[in-house]
Structures are given as C-alpha cells and as structure tokens.
Amino acid sequence: MIISSLGQGLLWVPLAIGVFITFRILDIPDLTTEGSFPFGAAVAVSLMIKGQSALMASLVGFLAGCLAGLITGILDTKLHIPSLLAGILTMTGLYSINMHIMGKSNVPLLSQKVLTEYLPDNWNLDIQTIVLGLIVIGIVVLVLYAMFKTRLGLSLMATGNNKAMSAANGINTDGMIIFGYAISNGLIALSGALVAQSNGYADIGMGIGTIVIGLASVLVGEIFLRGRGILTRLVAMVVGAIIYRLLLTAAMSLGFPADDLKILSAIILVVVICAPIIQNRIRTKRQLKKYLEQMEEPADEGTTSKASTEGLLSRD
Amino acid sequence: MKVLQVKHLQKVFFPGTDNERHVLKNINLEVNKGDFISVIGNNGAGKSTLLNTIAGTLSADAGEIDLADHEVSKKSVAYRSRWMSRVFQDPKMGTAGDLTVFQNLVLAQSHTKTSSLKWYQRKNDLDKYRDLLKTLNMGLENFLNTQVKYLSGGQRQALSLLMATMSKPELLLLDEHTAALDPKTSQEVMRITDKIILHEQLTTMMITHKMSDALKYGNRLIMVQDGQIKLDVRGTEKRNLNKEQLLAAFE
Numbered sequence: 001m002i003i004s005s006l007g008q009g010l011l012w013v014p015l016a017i018g019v020f021i022t023f024r025i026l027d028i029p030d031l032t033t034e035g036s037f038p039f040g041a042a043v044a045v046s047l048m049i050k051g052q053s054a055l056m057a058s059l060v061g062f063l064a065g066c067l068a069g070l071i072t073g074i075l076d077t078k079l080h081i082p083s084l085l086a087g088i089l090t091m092t093g094l095y096s097i098n099m100h101i102m103g104k105s106n107v108p109l110l111s112q113k114v115l116t117e118y119l120p121d122n123w124n125l126d127i128q129t130i131v132l133g134l135i136v137i138g139i140v141v142l143v144l145y146a147m148f149k150t151r152l153g154l155s156l157m158a159t160g161n162n163k164a165m166s167a168a169n170g171i172n173t174d175g176m177i178i179f180g181y182a183i184s185n186g187l188i189a190l191s192g193a194l195v196a197q198s199n200g201y202a203d204i205g206m207g208i209g210t211i212v213i214g215l216a217s218v219l220v221g222e223i224f225l226r227g228r229g230i231l232t233r234l235v236a237m238v239v240g241a242i243i244y245r246l247l248l249t250a251a252m253s254l255g256f257p258a259d260d261l262k263i264l265s266a267i268i269l270v271v272v273i274c275a276p277i278i279q280n281r282i283r284t285k286r287q288l289k290k291y292l293e294q295m296e297e298p299a300d301e302g303t304t305s306k307a308s309t310e311g312l313l314s315r316d
Numbered sequence: 317m318k319v320l321q322v323k324h325l326q327k328v329f330f331p332g333t334d335n336e337r338h339v340l341k342n343i344n345l346e347v348n349k350g351d352f353i354s355v356i357g358n359n360g361a362g363k364s365t366l367l368n369t370i371a372g373t374l375s376a377d378a379g380e381i382d383l384a385d386h387e388v389s390k391k392s393v394a395y396r397s398r399w400m401s402r403v404f405q406d407p408k409m410g411t412a413g414d415l416t417v418f419q420n421l422v423l424a425q426s427h428t429k430t431s432s433l434k435w436y437q438r439k440n441d442l443d444k445y446r447d448l449l450k451t452l453n454m455g456l457e458n459f460l461n462t463q464v465k466y467l468s469g470g471q472r473q474a475l476s477l478l479m480a481t482m483s484k485p486e487l488l489l490l491d492e493h494t495a496a497l498d499p500k501t502s503q504e505v506m507r508i509t510d511k512i513i514l515h516e517q518l519t520t521m522m523i524t525h526k527m528s529d530a531l532k533y534g535n536r537l538i539m540v541q542d543g544q545i546k547l548d549v550r551g552t553e554k555r556n557l558n559k560e561q562l563l564a565a566f567e
Contacts, residue, residue, distance in 0.1 A: 151422070151432040154415075158423050161412040164373070167393040168402050168410075169479075170427025228463070 001249060003126045009245030010133025011194040012213065014140055016221065016241040017234060018065075018187035019214030024233070026160040026180045028076075031087030031211055033188050035094030036068040038207040040189025041196035042101040048112040048197075058115060058193045065189020066182040068094060073178030091207075098204055105204040114197040129198060136194065140187065141234045148230040156180055188214070212265045217241040219272040223279075244268070318382070319486050319519045320347035320370065325379035327365055339365045341543035343379070347487065347521065351550075352513055354530035355523045357540035358566070363523050366540060367491050370521075372396045384486045397427045401480035403473070403493040410476030413465035417456060417475060420464055421445045424479035448478060452508060470501035474508060481512050488513070490522040494529075506533070527559055539565055 015037065022030035040061035047057035068090055075086035099105070116128040123131070147153045158166045159176040167173050188210070196202040221240020225232060251264050327340035339362045347353065357363040368374040370381060372393040381389040384399040401424075404410045411420050422436045442460065449457040452474045456467075464472060473493060480488060490509065494502040510533050513520050524530050530537055537554050539547035539562075547565050549557060 149435045149437065151429060151434060151436045154419055154422060154436050155430045158412045158415060158419075161414045162409070164404070164409055165412055166423070168371070168397055169423045169430070170394050170397040171423075171430045172392075172394050175431075 001253065002246065003130070005245045005249035006242060007126050007129030007133060008198070009242035010130060010137060010238075011198055012191055012217065012245060013133065013137050013238050013241040014187040014194070015191035015210060015214050016217035016237040016244075017140060017144065018184040018191070019211070020218050020233070020237050021180055021184040021187070023215065023218060024160075025157055026177060026184075028083045028160075028177075028181075029087075029211075029215075030069075030072065030181065030184065031084065032068055032072045032090045032094075032181070032185050033087075033211040033214055034207040034209075035091035035098070036065040036185040036188045036207075037192040037195075037210045038098050038202065038204060039068055039094050039101075040065050040192030041202040041206055042098045042107075042192075042204075043189070044193035045107050045109060045196050045202035046101050048109060048114075049107065054113055054115045054118070054197060058190060058197075061193035062186045062190040065192075066186035068189065069181035069183070069185030070178060072185070073181035076181070077174035077177050095204070102202060102204065106201055107203075108201040109197070114200075115194070116197070133194075136190070137238055140190075141231075141238070144183075144234060145231050153230075209262045209265055212262075212269050213244065216265060216269040216272055217244045219269070219276070220244050220247075223272060223276055317349045318346055319349050319351075319384060320345070321380075321382040322346075322370065323380040323382075325366075325369065325381070326377045327362075327369055327374065328377055339543050340369065343543070343545060345538075345545060347519060349519055350517060351536050352518075352520045352534040353522065353536040353538055354534040355521055355538050355540060356525070356527070356530045356562075361540045362543040363540040364491065367489055367521065367523055371400065371402050371489055394427075394430075399486040400489065401483065401485040401487075402489040403476045403480045403491065405492040405495050407469045407472035407476065407496060410479065411464045411472055414463060416461050416463055417449070417467075418442065418445060418460045420475065420479060421448075421482070425483050427483065448482060449475075452478060468501075470497055470505060473497060473501075473505050477505065477509060477512065481516060481518060484516055484518065486519060488518045488520040490520065490524075492523050492525060495525060509533075527562055531557060531559065531562065541566075 015033070019030075019033060022028045043064040044054075044057040044061035047060055048054055052060075072086045072090040075081045075089060076083045081089070116125065116132050119128045119131055148157070155166065155171045156176050156179065158169070159171055159173045160180070163173050166176070192206070195206070217240040218237060219240070220243050221236035221238070224239050224243060225236035227233065227236070247268060248261060248264065251261070252258070256264060322343055322345040325340050325343040326338075329335070329337045329339055343366060355363050355367070365374060369376050370383075372388070372391065372395075376389045379389065380387060383396060386399070388396050402410075412423070415423075419436075422441070446457045446460060449460070454471050454474050456471055456475060459467065464475065467475065473496075477493070493509070494505050497505060506529055509522075512518070520534070522534065535554060536550040537547070537557065538545055
C-alpha cells in the first residue's frame with residue numbers, strides 16, 4: 001500500500017512543482033490548475049486513442065497546459081484582469097474545451113500502451129510507476145534547476161518578488177509572468193496526463209480539488225524540507241507530494257470513503273497552513289527566551305552580539 | 317551633449333472628473349551630460365510626477381521625452397532602463413528582498429540580457445562585487461549571500477544606489493532616496509551618493525526635500541512649482557544661492 005502510494009505520489013509531483021512556480025516564485029494563486037490538469041489528461045488520452053504513442057501524447061499534454069497558462073498570463077498581464085479571476089476564467093473555459101476534446105465526460109483507455117509499459121514487463125506495476133515517476137521528476141527537476149541558475153530564472157524570481165524593481169532593471173515583467181504561468185500549467189497538465197494513464201481513463205471531473213492538493217503538497221514539502229537553495233526547494237516539492245499522498249492513503253485505510261477525500265484534503269491544507277505559523281511562533285519565543293537569558297549572564301559581550309546577529313541572518 | 321530632452325510634457329490626473337488635476341503643465345527641460353540637478357518643490361508641485369513620467373512608471377499625456385537620442389515617451393520602463401537607473405524613496409522598492417545581495421547585483425547589470433540562458437553565477441563577478449561593496453563602507457561585502465530583506469534600511473538603500481550606478485547609466489534618477497532613513501544614515505547615504513556621482517561623472521536628477529542637501533550637492537538646481545519649472549540655476553549662480561533666497565522663491 002505504501003509502495004503504491006509512493007508511486008502515485010510521484011505522478012503528482014509535477015503538479016506540486018507547477019503550483020510552486022506560480023504560488024511561491026511568482027506569488028500568484030493560480031486557479032487555472034483545476035482546468036489544466038484535466039486538460040493534460042484529456043489531450044493525452046484522446047491522442048493515445050487516436051493512435052499516438054504515450055510519450056508523444058504526454059508531451060503534447062504538457063504543451064497544451066503551457067497554452068492554458070499562456071492564456072491566463074495574457075488575461076492577467078495584458079488585459080489587467082486580477083490573477084485570481086484570470087485563473088477562474090481559463091479554468092471555466094477549459095471545461096468546455098475538455099468536453100469537446102473527450103466527446104463525453106469519461107474516456108477510458110482500452111489496449112493502448114501507457115508509459116509504464118515501456119519499462120521491463122517483469123517488474124510489477126508499482127515498481128514501474130515508481131521508476132517512471134522518478135525518470136519524469138528527474139528530468140523536470142534538473143531542467144528547472146538549470147533554468148533557475150540562468151539569468152532568465154533569476155529574472156523570473158525577481159519579477160515575483162519585486163515587480164517595480166525588476167522593470168527598473170530592464171526585465172520584461174509581463175513576459176516573465178506569462179512564461180511562469182505557462183511552465184507552471186504545462187507541468188500541471190503533464191501531471192494530469194500521467195495520472196490519467198495510471199488510472200486508465202480521463203475524466204472531466206478529475207481537476208476538482210487539484211489546486212488544494214497542489215498547495216497542500218507545496219506547504220507539506222516546505223514543512224519537511226526547509227531551505228532557500230532552489231534545488232532544496234524543488235526537492236521539497238517532491239517530498240511534499242509524496243507525503244501528502246501517504247497522508248491520504250492513511251486516511252483511506254482508516255476507513256474514510258473516497259467521497260470524503262476532498263474534505264480531508266481541505267482539512268489537511270488548513271492544518272499545513274497553520275502549522276508553520278504556530279511552529280514559527282513557538283520557535284521565536286524559545287529563541288527570545290534563550291537570548292534574554294544570555295543577556296542576563298554577564299558573559300563577554302562580543303560573543304553574545306555575534307550569536308544574535310547570526311540568529312537573525314540565518315532565518316531558521 | 318543632451319542626455320535628456322523633455323518637450324511640452326503634460327500630465328493630467330482624473331481628466332473630466334471633479335478631481336481633475338493638471339499636474340505637469342507644458343514642461344520643457346534639457347539635461348546636459350554632467351548635470352547633477354537637485355529638484356525641489358512643495359508637496360504636490362509635480363516633481364515626483366515629473367520623475368515618474370521620465371522613468372516611465374507614469375505615461376505622458378502629451379509631449380516628447382528624448383532619452384540619449386531615443387524618443388521614449390511611449391516606451392516601457394524596462395526599455396528605458398537601458399539608459400536610465402533609479403533609486404526609489406522606499407529602500408524596499410529598489411531591491412528584491414527574497415534574493416541575495418549577489419543576485420540583486422547580477423540583476424543590476426546588462427539590462428538587455430535579462431532573458432539570457434547563461435548561468436549567472438561566476439567566480440570573478442563575486443570578487444568584483446565584493447570590491448564594489450567595500451567602497452560603500454557599510455560592511456555589505458560580508459553579506460553577499462544574505463537575503464536583502466535582512467539588511468538595514470541604510471544598507472538596503474546603499475545597495476540600491478550601487479545597483480543603480482554600477483552600469484554607469486546615462487541618467488540617474490534619485491527620488492528622495494534618503495527621506496526614509498534616520499538623519500545619520502541619511503547623511504551617510506547622501507555622502508556616498510555624491511562620491512559615486514562625481515567619481516563616475518553621472519548625469520543625475522535628484523529630488524529632495526532637504527533644502528540643505530539641494531544647496532550643498534549638485535551643480536544645478538530646479539524648483540518645480542504648480543506643475544511648472546519656476547527656477548533653474550546652475551554653475552556659479554547655483555553656488556552662490558543661499559537658503560533665504562531659496563525660501564523666498566518658494567513664495
């Protein structure tokens with residue numbers, strides 16, 4: 001069970017990383033997610049049924065997601081629609097598009113060869129899923145890591161952090177935001193394509209709640225793995241998506257019916273949003289107490305002041 | 317040689333409403349290479365609007381802005397940044413708080429290569445930046461890998477200043493850049509500003525509310541009042557100007 005949820009968790013990692021890019025790097029809560037996830041699934045499954053290879057179908061699914069992100073980005077930056085609403089508009093529009101692509105609300109894969117079947121036959125399905133997930137995530141994390149090390153990646157981070165300063169330093173901030181939306185939703189759609197292949201079908205409703213899943217994965221990951229290096233932060237998303245999936249599996253094994261998973265997801269999100277705040281408050285209080293105690297001891301001043309600056313600078 | 321030429325610049329806020337305000341009234345201004353202009357004026361006189369319109373954060377309603385022989389009145393802030401840098405009033409505005417000092421410095425250079433796919437971290441840059449930071453004398457050279465949000469306001473503003481000047485822009489805009497700092501830090505930042513401007517021979521427009529700074533620094537002084545340039549003195553005339561004369565001009 002744990003092994004199988006590990007594999008499932010890996011398939012949801014691109015979603016977590018996609019949400020991370022908009023939510024953390026660009027500082028935008030992007031609801032396009034709920035439309036681009038099934039969009040990726042719909043495109044991939046439909047292409048496979050039409051005879052395309054699973055690899056090609058997944059790639060086109062990724063590109064389809066990029067296109068969805070591009071549209072939200074244009075609505076946000078060029079038409080000045082507030083980002084939350086821009087995401088909702090694209091998401092709503094995508095519902096119709098997904099229905100047109102699939103033709104009906106649920107399209108099963110028949111005998112088409114999915115990505116896991118490219119791996120050796122003698123491995124069992126769970127191992128196949130894990131290996132496939134690791135390969136996809138390896139590529140995604142490496143490419144993103146390299147991207148964030150370039151000037152382009154730096155410009156993207158700067159835009160999310162301080163738009164006025166970025167523009168004053170020559171960055172095309174609108175372009176950066178659109179680019180961020182595009183890769184984010186591309187990854188989310190890729191996740192949709194992978195999950196659909198694993199489930200064996202694409203469903204019009206499979207996007208519902210994905211933004212909550214994505215955000216929860218981001219926050220869970222950040223609780224378990226702190227750090228500000230970009231590689232650490234990306235790996236944290238991998239960890240977050242897997243742990244989140246394990247939490248859901250644990251809940252199911254406690255006997256919660258599948259219909260209750262959405263409310264569980266919501267509750268988990270509330271908890272993981274609040275947990276770091278409380279954690280932080282406790283830590284600050286403890287540090288403060290330690291610091292004040294140190295002040296009372298008439299130790300040599302030099303070391304005391306040095307230690308306190310270090311505490312301030314290291315954040316954690 | 318002219319660095320900036322502003323012709324018949326107009327800016328009207330809320331046109332057609334009861335709150336209509338004509339803030340810039342047909343402003344003409346020439347800034348020559350080597351000018352270090354102090355811009356003074358009452359609150360609401362239009363000096364910040366003038367600076368924002370030149371920088372591109374506000375669009376001009378009418379008129380022309382020629383920056384280093386490029387007509388830029390319809391161009392974006394990013395495009396204008398090829399020739400122009402700016403230090404904001406708020407120390408938080410000029411730097412990206414979540415990024416490190418090093419990353420901020422990288423962003424400040426080669427404004428035309430912001431989408432480059434080359435890796436930005438290079439060893440010799442690190443040494444170069446460390447030397448540059450040392451010249452500020454604020455201990456910043458030890459914080460290259462510290463996120464900017466952990467620096468003090470003075471350090472952050474000094475960093476903004478370094479970022480704005482390191483690429484030797486044709487025109488430097490300073491928007492009351494010492495106003496948010498305490499008196500001592502403000503003086504220190506002003507001193508560094510003067511040093512950098514003279515050393516790099518940067519053409520500068522500096523808005524200030526401090527009469528003493530306006531008199532002490534720069535080789536030209538402009539007073540903006542009611543959306544027009546009321547006073548424009550330079551050279552010896554500027555040097556001989558005193559506080560009383562300036563206050564009288566405010567009336």
